[in-house]
Amino acid sequence: MKRWGFNRGSCMVALFILVGSIRTANAAPIDELIAGAKKEGVIELYAPSTLTPQGAQRLGEAFNKQYGLNLKLHFNPSGSMTRDVGKIVAIAASGLPQEWDVMLVHDGGHATLWLKKLHKTFDYTKVGVDPQAIQYDSGTVILANQFVLPAYNKQLVPPQDVPKSWQDLLDPKWKGGKLGMSTATHHLARLATLWGESKTTEYVKLLSRQEPLLGEFGTLYTRLQLGEILVTITMTDSFTHQAKLKGAPLVHAEEVTPVISPAYNAGVLKGSPHPNAGHLFSAFLSTPPAQEILQKFGGQTSAFVPGTPAYKYAQGKKVIYMKQEQAEMVDRLTTEYGKIFGFQK
Numbered sequence: 001m002k003r004w005g006f007n008r009g010s011c012m013v014a015l016f017i018l019v020g021s022i023r024t025a026n027a028a029p030i031d032e033l034i035a036g037a038k039k040e041g042v043i044e045l046y047a048p049s050t051l052t053p054q055g056a057q058r059l060g061e062a063f064n065k066q067y068g069l070n071l072k073l074h075f076n077p078s079g080s081m082t083r084d085v086g087k088i089v090a091i092a093a094s095g096l097p098q099e100w101d102v103m104l105v106h107d108g109g110h111a112t113l114w115l116k117k118l119h120k121t122f123d124y125t126k127v128g129v130d131p132q133a134i135q136y137d138s139g140t141v142i143l144a145n146q147f148v149l150p151a152y153n154k155q156l157v158p159p160q161d162v163p164k165s166w167q168d169l170l171d172p173k174w175k176g177g178k179l180g181m182s183t184a185t186h187h188l189a190r191l192a193t194l195w196g197e198s199k200t201t202e203y204v205k206l207l208s209r210q211e212p213l214l215g216e217f218g219t220l221y222t223r224l225q226l227g228e229i230l231v232t233i234t235m236t237d238s239f240t241h242q243a244k245l246k247g248a249p250l251v252h253a254e255e256v257t258p259v260i261s262p263a264y265n266a267g268v269l270k271g272s273p274h275p276n277a278g279h280l281f282s283a284f285l286s287t288p289p290a291q292e293i294l295q296k297f298g299g300q301t302s303a304f305v306p307g308t309p310a311y312k313y314a315q316g317k318k319v320i321y322m323k324q325e326q327a328e329m330v331d332r333l334t335t336e337y338g339k340i341f342g343f344q345k
Contacts, residue, residue, distance in 0.1 A: 029126040033283075034067050036276025042072050043277040046084065047104035048264075048298065049077035049218065050238040055297030062289045063281055071277055076100060080183045080216045082334070082343075085109040088269060092118050098269045101278035104285070106262035108186030108334060110140050111327035113267065120268045120275050127283045132304060135324060140265035141282045144291075144300040145310045147252075147319075148187050148260040151235035155249040156227050164255040166191070169233060170206050179212035180220040180232040181341055187234040189333035190260050193326050197333065204337050207233060214341060224250055234260070241299025258318040261303065 037043075045056060053075055060073030076099075078084060085105065089112065091098055103109070113119055119139030125131055133142045150163050163169055169179065188207075192200040213220070213229050221239050223229050225248050235252065243250035266285050268278035284290055291308075295301050301308035303319070322330055338344040 029123075030067075030128075030280075033127065033276050033280040034069065037067070037069060037071060037274070037280050040071075040274035040277045042074065043102065043274055043281055044074050044076060044100045044272075045102050045104065045281070046076045046078065046100040048081075048238060049079070050242055050298050051075070051077070051104075051294075052297055053077075055293060058293045058297070059285075059290060062293060063284050066284060066287070066289065067280065078105070079218070081105045081109050082183045082186070082338070085112050088113065088118060089116055092116065092271065097273060098271045099273075100269060101272040101274045102266050102268055102281055104143070104264060104266050106146065106184075106186070107135065107140075107142075107265050107322055107327075108184075108189070108262060108330055110136055110265045110267050111322075111331045112334075113269070114139055114324075115328060115331055118270050120270045120272060120278070122268065122279045122282075124279075124283055127280075129283050129286050133286055133302075135263075135265060136267070136327075137324075140267035141286055142263045142265050142304075143285045143302065144264045144294055144298070145303040145314075145321075146262045146264065146300060147237040147310070147313065148234050148262065149252040149254065149256050150231055150233055151224065151240060151250055151252050152231045153224050153227060153249050154251050157230050162255075163231065163253045166203070166256060168256075169231070170203075170210065174231060175210045177211060177213050178230045179207075179210055180223060180229040181207070181212040181214055182217050182220055182232065182234060183215075183338070183343055184217065184234060184236075185337040185341065185343065186330060186334040187260050187262070188337055189330045190262070190320050190322055191258075192329060192333055193322060194258060194320055197329070200333070201336070201340075204340050208340050208342070212341070214343060221250070236262075238298050238300060258320050259314075261314070261319045261321050263321070264300065 056075035114136040121138045124134050188204055220232050240252050266282040268275055272278050301310040303310040303314045
């Protein structure tokens with residue numbers, strides 16, 4: 001009977017062939033995206049205005065360097081993300097092509113796009129993205145976490161009046177235009193994932209009776225600095241980060257709990273003009289070079305990566321992270337709360 005023998009040379013050759021085939025299999029999707037992106041030559045990026053044109057330029061340069069490309073990145077800064085997500089839905093309904101390739105918006109906005117089936121999906125695991133960072137049925141990549149709390153002008157609000165709970169915003173002293181409420185009603189909708197719909201909706205109705213000044217974050221940020229309002233019901237840390245850099249007197253009410261934490265996601269739109277560049281760029285945004293740039297210009301990192309500022313901030317705090325299965329409720333309540341405040345009819 002012939003026995004199996006061990007031939008070291010043959011085994012090493014076989015091993016090299018196997019490793020080579022695995023590398024080829026892993027490299028193929030990236031190579032295909034790179035080739036497709038080279039042909040497209042452009043990427044239309046919609047992202048928070050707090051990224052700034054300089055930040056977008058740095059991202060574009062790092063992206064091109066990473067993949068040996070020479071793409072032109074066009075930065076389209078957000079105004080109202082809620083409004084612009086609605087614009088995407090309207091364009092899709094009309095059958096017209098989309099203007100943007102990648103939308104870098106909060107997960108509430110992407111929930112709307114997911115429910116409308118407006119993502120061009122891609123298996124990002126094949127290009128090295130951590131499966132934990134992939135959301136909405138492979139439609140988006142999670143990049144960073146926002147932290148949302150009430151914010152106030154520390155030069156005008158004395159320490160004893162700083163809100164210490166969400167309920168403190170219902171105090172009669174804030175009635176009549178002293179509060180500001182942004183179009184980001186999805187922030188309050190997320191409270192329902194912890195409080196339940198009934199309690200949260202009643203809370204929102206009581207807030208609306210405080211007669212807050214309505215507006216987009218950029219407008220409220222300015223009015224808070226000028227003292228035209230004293231407190232915003234919610235404010236993202238991208239704006240408090242900006243205030244810190246500029247020396248503006250805007251800070252979060254840090255004792256308020258729970259902390260609301262929307263996640264910034266990158267997603268390629270169905271019908272986008274440059275989908276290969278869009279998918280490649282979305283994957284790139286989860287890499288260390290991109291994360292460093294996002295931290296520098298937007299002040300945000302992932303709360304799920306040990307050692308990052310976001311990870312350290314979240315330790316010991318009660319933080320609300322929205323799960324995919326909660327997206328339908330949050331999306332529905334976002335619209336309902338917009339009507340309660342008077343943003344929509």
